[in-house]
Amino acid sequence: MLWLIYxxxxxxxxxxxxRISHCSYPVQYMANxxxxxxxxxxxxxxxxxxxxxxxxxxxxxxxxxPMLLPMPYAMLMLFCIPFWAIGFMLRCMxxxxxxxxxxxxxx
Numbered sequence: 001m002l003w004l005i006y007x008x009x010x011x012x013x014x015x016x017x018x019r020i021s022h023c024s025y026p027v028q029y030m031a032n033x034x035x036x037x038x039x040x041x042x043x044x045x046x047x048x049x050x051x052x053x054x055x056x057x058x059x060x061x062x063x064x065x066p067m068l069l070p071m072p073y074a075m076l077m078l079f080c081i082p083f084w085a086i087g088f089m090l091r092c093m094x095x096x097x098x099x100x101x102x103x104x105x106x107x
Contacts, residue, residue, distance in 0.1 A: 006064050013057030021050030029092045039099040040106060048095045056088045 020027045023046050026037045041046045063084045066077040 002067060006067055007014045009064065010044060013036060013060055014054050017050045017053030017057060021047050022051055025082070037096050037100055040103040041099060045095070045099040048099070049092065054090050056091070059084060063073055
């Protein structure tokens with residue numbers, strides 16, 4: 001049963017990455033943001049953000065692997081998940097900042 005959660009969460013991240021890559025409007029990765037990012041290169045921004053979701057989905061595969069092992073190894077997962085989440089958010093913010101800065105240079 002636990003492996004269903006494991007595979008489901010990894011597939012969710014990868015499918016979200018694929019869907020984001022094909023959107024025609026700039027995707028906001030934060031749920032509490034009021035407005036969409038102001039980027040001119042929407043396709044490039046969405047592809048970069050989609051690749052980030054896919055990459056961190058594959059990293060989640062590695063991070064959650066201890067969940068399938070006996071208990072002492074499963075505790076390693078609790079140590080790794082916060083670093084995975086912080087890295088994911090920092091990379092998303094970096095992508096958004098880069099594409100917004102490119103839009104500001106053109107204006």
